[in-house]
Amino acid sequence: MDVITTKGLTVEKNNFKILDNLNFNFKKGKFYSIIGPNGSGKTTLIKSLGGLIKPKKGEVLVYNENIHLMDAKKRAGIIAILPQNIHIDTNFTVKEIVEMGRYYKNPYIFQKLTKEDRDIVKWAMEQVKVEDLANRQYNPLSGGEKQRVLLARALSQKAEIFLLDEPTASLDINYQLEILKLLEEINKNFCITIIAVLHDLQLAAKFSDEILLMNNGRIYKHGIPREVITKDTIKEVFKITSNIYWDSFTNDFTIKAVDLLSIDNKLKIHVIAGGGSGVHILELFGGNSNNLSLGVVNREDLDWKKGKELGIKVVEIPPYSGIDLSSHQENLRLIDEANLVILCNTPFGHGNIRNLEGVQYAVNQGKKIIIIGDKNFQHRDFTENKVALEIFNDIIKGQRVFFARNVNELRKYLEEEL
């Protein structure tokens, strides 16, 4: 069921379109986060949804009724707005503040709440565990406690929709989690629709059913967190080149900003990797998939997955099998085509020793070789009789063989080629 609908919602100030033709249906009982860069219109949207701002064009409908034509008491019985600023200039106690949630029904009955009202206030305070604070003054409370008191006030209002503008903005990480967990409980236990502006993308992803990503006054993308927070949207909207790793079990993701290496079109690079040793190197070339190739890797291996994700040419063999002659030859062919070969920090056994022979071949062809890491190879050699070490020692005698111990050194060696 739709609880709030925006139809062509357009908000303008001084001829500047803060919200531009927003059409969206908020469904009952869902947890929505509104995210987006500074100035993208998040606060204006949340205020508009609560009827605090009149649109220039379009409308906000609450259960199909225009919010600006709605009776104020009726509106307060449906929507609770939690302010961005939790510091209220008042000498009221916690209990008195929670009781204010009941006054919308009749502002003149201050201190004359009915038994039902008092029961609701008690219930609201229990839900967010502020009973112990009931007689304390509001002002000296901590930010997290204040936020809980304001949630109790919203609960005592018996509203069905909570609108929150950065409820965790002034809180440290423990309190941020506590407040969002409380909101999650309120959402699940009482089917209250939560619409919250959140700055922290990780928290938004963890707690929301749906995310609205705002950009330049428009909804750039909406949907489940995983579909909205992607490498492409983060790049487009937040201007950050990144890699995003999702844990679908916990709905957590980590975001890693990537300082991409830009390479010239004429430079062709062949990467020798395996067992995930090439993932971070391949990511550094994220935007240059045409100039890259990778070999020989087992299907389903982490490097194979990264190569496929980036759409680069990959010489592949079945999982757990050794490098057969034809894959080896294909690998040598790609080495022939490349100007430069990167050897990653890969362990070698008999199954993949041909990859090391490939690098040896590259040295003999006079190619430039960049070895990721240092000369300490022993611990990576899992062959009998230390055959791999022997080949490695031969490789490093090459004239054009260089070691890159970090990304800056790698960048330097690449720039020399341009």
Ligand SMILES: Nc1ncnc2c1ncn2[C@@H]1O[C@H](COP(=O)(O)OP(=O)(O)OP(=O)(O)O)[C@@H](O)[C@H]1O
């Ligand atoms: N009264 C106003 N007059 C003119 N411009 C305004 C007014 N209110 C907001 N704006 C502008 O509208 C844009 C969106 O503002 P809004 O506060 O909704 O963005 P926001 O996404 O919540 O930003 P932030 O993350 O910084 O809080 C901003 O560029 C802001 O300067």
